[in-house]
Amino acid sequence: MNMRRGRTNLSAVLVLALLAVCQPAVAAAPKSVELQVWTIRATRSNTEISPKLKPLAKKLKETFNFTGYKLVKADAKSVDVAKTYNASLTGPFKASIKPTERTDGKIKLAVTVTKRVKDKDEKKLSTTISLKAGRFQLFGGWKLDKGDVLIVAVSAK
């Protein structure tokens, strides 16, 4: 009796282990794309730079005169090709990202940024890019409070 119960428990543990192992494999299947959407607040009111944004701060130093870059949030999602991922950014801003094609290490993404104004999402940007897998593309310029500016970094692989 106890032996039978032990075998049942063992089977349950093995099934759970299999599911846990298979989940990343499913996420990495060719028909799905791992998306990253990072919401960044650029400012001139402080010099704080989130550790993950140091490469970005170094790159943007000469082009923009921001002194601080804060990683407000980092959203990650595995979505199938042709499916849309909607991400809340910060404040009234949202982004929708749809991977439309995946070929030779590149992923085509349809990116839309909207701003909620008077109960309505107003489009601010609509673009389609073909991006090398694992690289981040930057979109930005939208004004936030306190003179800060919104930057969105999108990546896929």
Added chain:
Amino acid sequence: MSSGTCKKWHDAITALVEGRFDDVSPDEIEQVETHLNECEACANRLNHVTPTADPLLDAEPAEPSAEQWEGAWDRIDDSAAAAEATVREPRRLPMWAGLSAAAVVVAAVGLWQSVGLRNGSDWAMQLAGAGDVQIESLEVFGDATTMVLGAGDDAETPVIWVMEEEGA
């Protein structure tokens, strides 16, 4: 020193002079030493005595016989056998215990990877270079305008920048 005290230790000193050490107790020897340090007359009784070495100290130890060696080896063998008997056989865990442990480890690794995917903590920021991205369409709305800026020392990092009118 009084003669009464000398009489008291006379027999003990005599025994020491004659080498009858077993007739004197250690306590008595200690007291005799104290008396000899204080009584010149009694100390003089021992001046002519030359201490002789204990014959047992000079005796060569006898070599163990073959029988004694055999007995010693028998005792060593017996002790070793007894010690070996007291060493416990390691307890063997059932096979399912090992499998369960392995499954738990695998599950933990899988869950860790899964969580890593969800929060994006394992992604480092590698910005796209000029050759890493093609912009196929780009549109902004309202009074906004847009441009693609080249950031970095080599202006190689494209940034899609939107400029809005004041109050937008």
